[in-house]
Amino acid sequence: MKRTWWKEAVVYQVYWRSFFDSNGDGYGDLEGLIQKLDYIRDLGVDVIWLNPCYESPDKDNGYDISDYYRIMDKAGDMATFDRLLHEVHKRGMKLIMDLVVNHTSDQHPWFIESRSSKDNPKRDWYIWRDKPNNWRSYFTPSTWEYDEQTGQYYFHSFAVEQPDLNWENEEVREEIYKMMRFWLDKGIDGFRLDAIALLAKPEGFPDAENPYDIRYLTNNPGVHDYLQEMHEKVLKHYDIFTVGEVAFVSPEEGLKYVGEDRNELHTLFHFEVCDEMPTWDPIRFKQIQKRWYEGLWGKGWNSQFLNNHDHTRQVTRYGNDKQFRVESAKLLATLVHTLPGTPYIYQGEEIGMTGVKFDSIDDYNDIAMKNKYAEEVAKGRDPKEVLESLQLLSRDNSRTPMQWDDSENAGFTTGTPWLKVNPNYKEINVKQALADPNSVYYYYKKLIQLRKQNPVMVYGTFRDFSEHDPYIYAYTRELDGVRWLIVLNHCDNDNVYELPQELASVDRHLLLGNYTDVKEEGSALHMRPHEARIYALQ
Numbered sequence: 321m322k323r324t325w326w327k328e329a330v331v332y333q334v335y336w337r338s339f340f341d342s343n344g345d346g347y348g349d350l351e352g353l354i355q356k357l358d359y360i361r362d363l364g365v366d367v368i369w370l371n372p373c374y375e376s377p378d379k380d381n382g383y384d385i386s387d388y389y390r391i392m393d394k395a396g397d398m399a400t401f402d403r404l405l406h407e408v409h410k411r412g413m414k415l416i417m418d419l420v421v422n423h424t425s426d427q428h429p430w431f432i433e434s435r436s437s438k439d440n441p442k443r444d445w446y447i448w449r450d451k452p453n454n455w456r457s458y459f460t461p462s463t464w465e466y467d468e469q470t471g472q473y474y475f476h477s478f479a480v481e482q483p484d485l486n487w488e489n490e491e492v493r494e495e496i497y498k499m500m501r502f503w504l505d506k507g508i509d510g511f512r513l514d515a516i517a518l519l520a521k522p523e524g525f526p527d528a529e530n531p532y533d534i535r536y537l538t539n540n541p542g543v544h545d546y547l548q549e550m551h552e553k554v555l556k557h558y559d560i561f562t563v564g565e566v567a568f569v570s571p572e573e574g575l576k577y578v579g580e581d582r583n584e585l586h587t588l589f590h591f592e593v594c595d596e597m598p599t600w601d602p603i604r605f606k607q608i609q610k611r612w613y614e615g616l617w618g619k620g621w622n623s624q625f626l627n628n629h630d631h632t633r634q635v636t637r638y639g640n641d642k643q644f645r646v647e648s649a650k651l652l653a654t655l656v657h658t659l660p661g662t663p664y665i666y667q668g669e670e671i672g673m674t675g676v677k678f679d680s681i682d683d684y685n686d687i688a689m690k691n692k693y694a695e696e697v698a699k700g701r702d703p704k705e706v707l708e709s710l711q712l713l714s715r716d717n718s719r720t721p722m723q724w725d726d727s728e729n730a731g732f733t734t735g736t737p738w739l740k741v742n743p744n745y746k747e748i749n750v751k752q753a754l755a756d757p758n759s760v761y762y763y764y765k766k767l768i769q770l771r772k773q774n775p776v777m778v779y780g781t782f783r784d785f786s787e788h789d790p791y792i793y794a795y796t797r798e799l800d801g802v803r804w805l806i807v808l809n810h811c812d813n814d815n816v817y818e819l820p821q822e823l824a825s826v827d828r829h830l831l832l833g834n835y836t837d838v839k840e841e842g843s844a845l846h847m848r849p850h851e852a853r854i855y856a857l858q
């Protein structure tokens with residue numbers, strides 16, 4: 321298999337508005353990120369993924385771009401961005417930008433022109449129709465919004481304020497490629513491409529049998545032509561790393577995006593775990609890992625993550641954020657860093673930050689949650705019940721400010737934070753984590769070091785020894801005669817894992833564990849709640 325830096329890398333995602341506020345306006349900013357770069361570097365990560373910071377009315381927290389060539393005021397300005405890039409590189413790290421090319425803001429001058437009249441030269445830059453079909457968007461009951469001025473409907477896969485660009489139009493594509501070159505020529509190290517599987521729309525927009533199953537929005541014929549063109553005209557000319565957000569794909573479909581012979585993207589995020597697996601489902605999770613491994617291994621590269629700015633923090637959603645928070649956070653980290661693919665850390669995950677439950681819808685900011693709340697309440701449902709039903713998966717669970725210390729607002733801002741800080745910041749914060757040698761933070765550091773020193777963790781083949789076990793996940797990675805065994809007890813109780821003969825007959829040596837000692841008798845591994853172990857087998 322071809323060895324590349326981005327397969328070996330560990331990526332740290334910075335949701336900058338919640339990272340560190342340098343000027344007291346309540347929003348994190350690029351200057352704040354610069355001030356915390358040493359913290360990120362010390363963890364050992366290689367790449368920073370920066371959420372969108374382009375000019376934007378901020379209806380969807382930067383995913384509604386109104387000027388691709390400017391930095392939004394809340395984040396800073398272009399001079400600060402340039403300094404950030406310089407400072408990242410100075411520390412031996414790389415920076416990838418989140419880029420949204422499926423849609424813009426409705427305040428983008430292109431859309432303002434497009435909606436101004438039917439014969440405007442930019443009319444065709446967006447998607448206009450006389451009649452809507454029955455599709456739902458990600459955030460609203462219809463993908464179509466009526467525009468009074470010209471009496472037509474425009475298409476939006478997300479919020480009303482996020483009209484989709486018409487990728488069939490060559491001028492649109494050329495403008496996008498030009499803009500991508502602008503950022504790459506600055507020296508950024510790649511892109512996380514937002515909603516990239518949505519670029520192509522199906523011919524004629526046929527009504528869906530079940531409009532609630534929004535798979536019709538993604539992976540339509542033509543999407544690969546666009547990506548191959550993007551690769552040919554832009555991506556292949558730079559030594560960069562690209563990761564595409566690709567919803568609703570099978571490994572077979574996924575390979576079309578990332579196949580090494582395909583000339584499209586390097587890696588993808590599929591959402592069989594985060595979007596499609598609401599709570600921990602061990603057998604299903606193992607099947608997903610196995611299918612994706614078998615589908616991609618040796619042909620294309622995967623990503624590993626259990627949360628991001630759209631998904632509730634992993635220790636709350638998939639682990640135990642109460643009695644075993646520390647153990648559970650470490651177990652999940654072990655999982656993400658030892659399964660095949662490039663691992664991602666979402667800011668705060670490395671100190672075991674948890675989700676939140678605010679009492680009122682007014683304390684939430686997430687447009688997806690707020691729109692859904694309004695839709696359900698308008699149907700006559702009890703508001704309290706609706707709020708409760710939306711809390712666990714609200715995107716604000718992961719967007720609360722980074723918890724730096726136990727001072728007011730967790731040391732995130734001297735002003736009023738744009739989103740409330742999680743009330744548990746007095747116990748869970750960076751200062752505490754750095755002072756405790758057994759913290760989740762230091763465990764991440766060790767995992768990352770292991771990856772740096774052991775190619776088996778990156779390039780080793782994968783084999784699951786526990787397919788039908790609902791609690792224990794035991795698998796090996798193997799490369800050039802080096803064999804590792806990972807054993808995880810993803811459960812609140814003790815369990816004994818009896819090593820299969822093949823693994824029991826060789827010596828083993830513990831490389832990393834999340835308990836201070838190891839309990840085992842012969843081939844029986846006594847695993848405590850949320851215990852994780854990585855062994856080298858001899």
Ligand code: NOJ
Binds near residue numbers: 630
């Ligand atoms: C995926 C992004 O991660 C999410 O935050 C955003 O709302 C949608 N794409 C729309 O751009």
